[in-house]
Amino acid sequence: xxxxxxxxxxxxxxxxxxxxxxxxxxxxxxxxxxxxxxxxxxxxxxxxxxxxxxxxxxxxxxxxxxxxxxxxxxxxxxxxxxxxxxxxxxxxxxxxxxxxxxxxxxxxxxxxxxxxxxxxxxxxxxxxxxxxxxxxxxxxxxxxxxxxxxxxxxxxxxxxxxxxxxxxxxxxxxxxxxxxxxxxxxxxxxxxxxxxxxxxxxxxxxxxxxxxxxxxxxxxxxxxxxxxxxx
Numbered sequence: 001x002x003x004x005x006x007x008x009x010x011x012x013x014x015x016x017x018x019x020x021x022x023x024x025x026x027x028x029x030x031x032x033x034x035x036x037x038x039x040x041x042x043x044x045x046x047x048x049x050x051x052x053x054x055x056x057x058x059x060x061x062x063x064x065x066x067x068x069x070x071x072x073x074x075x076x077x078x079x080x081x082x083x084x085x086x087x088x089x090x091x092x093x094x095x096x097x098x099x100x101x102x103x104x105x106x107x108x109x110x111x112x113x114x115x116x117x118x119x120x121x122x123x124x125x126x127x128x129x130x131x132x133x134x135x136x137x138x139x140x141x142x143x144x145x146x147x148x149x150x151x152x153x154x155x156x157x158x159x160x161x162x163x164x165x166x167x168x169x170x171x172x173x174x175x176x177x178x179x180x181x182x183x184x185x186x187x188x189x190x191x192x193x194x195x196x197x198x199x200x201x202x203x204x205x206x207x208x209x210x211x212x213x214x215x216x217x218x219x220x221x222x223x224x225x226x227x228x229x230x231x
Contacts, residue, residue: 001100002163008096009047012089016048016145016152018132021165025131032115032123034158038105043163046125046132047089048145048152049082053230056151059221061184076215079153083110086155094157102161109155119203125154133166139174140181140190140219141201146173149226150219173225174199181219190219 006017022034022041034041055078058071086109094104107123114121126143130136134152135145142150146169182190187209189202210216 001161005045005093005096005163009045009089009093012092013049013085014047014089015050016134016147018046018129018134018166019163020044020046020128020131020133020168022158024165024168025128028124028127029115029117029120032120034123037107037122038103038158038160040103040160041105041158043159043161043165044123044128044132045093045157045159045163046129046134046154047086047093047156048129048134048148048154049086049089050148050228051078051082051151051153053151056217056221059217061218061221072213072215072217075217079215079217080110082153083108083155086110086153090155090157094159097157097159097161100161102159104161105158107156107158109153119207123156123158125156128156129154131168133168136169136171136173137199138181138223138225139177139179139199140185140223141199141203141206142220142223144173144223144225146171147226147228149173149223149229151223151226151229177224180222180224184218184222186216186218 009017034044059075060069090106094106097104129143135143138144187205189205191200
C-alpha cells in the first residue's frame with residue numbers, strides 16, 4: 001500500500017512523500033487533530049512540491065521588501081499555482097484510497113480558513129510534515145527540508161488505512177546558519193534560539209505585516225539550506 005501511494009504521488013508530480021501515524025499528532029490543539037476530521041484515522045500522508053528557485057529569487061529583500069512589488073505578486077501567483085497542483089495530486093491520492101475501501105480526508109493546500117487563536121489551518125501541514133520525516137522546523141518558522149530547504153508547498157491526506165510511518169529527522173538544519181532570516185525579516189517576527197534550544201516566531205507580528213502586503217517570503221528566499229537547490 002505505501003509503495004503504491006508513493007509511486008502514485010511521485011508519478012502525478014509530488015517531489016516529496018511521507019507518512020505519519022495520527023498518534024504522533026495528539027499534541028495538536030483540540031479541533032486541529034487528524035481524528036477531529038476523521039474519527040477513525042490511523043495515518044496521515046503528506047506531499048510536497050518544490051517551488052522554482054528563480055521564481056523565489058526574484059523576491060525583494062531589505063528596504064525593497066517594504067514596498068508592494070510586481071515581483072511579490074508574481075511570487076504569490078507561483079505559490080498559488082503550486083497549491084492547485086498539490087490539490088490535484090492530493091485528491092487523486094484520496095480517491096485511490098477510497099477505491100481501496102478506505103476513508104480519506106484531503107487537507108487542501110489552496111483553501112482553508114485560519115483559526116485566529118493559533119494562526120493555523122484546520123490541520124497544521126508543517127507539523128504533519130515534520131512528524132512524517134520530510135524536514136524540521138527552522139528558525140524562520142518554516143518547514144526546512146534537506147533537499148529543498150523551505151522552498152516547498154504542502155498538502156496532506158488523512159485516512160483510516162494503516163500505512164507504515166516514516167522516521168522523523170533529527171538534524172537541526174539551522175544550527176550553523178548566520179541568522180540570515182532573523183536579520184532579513186521585515187516584520188522582526190523571528191528570534192534566535194532561547195534557553196530551551198527551540199526556535200521562536202511571533203506569528204502575530206508576521207501576520208500583521210502580511211495584512212499590509214500581497215506577500216513576503218523574505219525568510220524563504222534568504223535561507224541557504226537545500227542540497228538540490230539551483231545555486
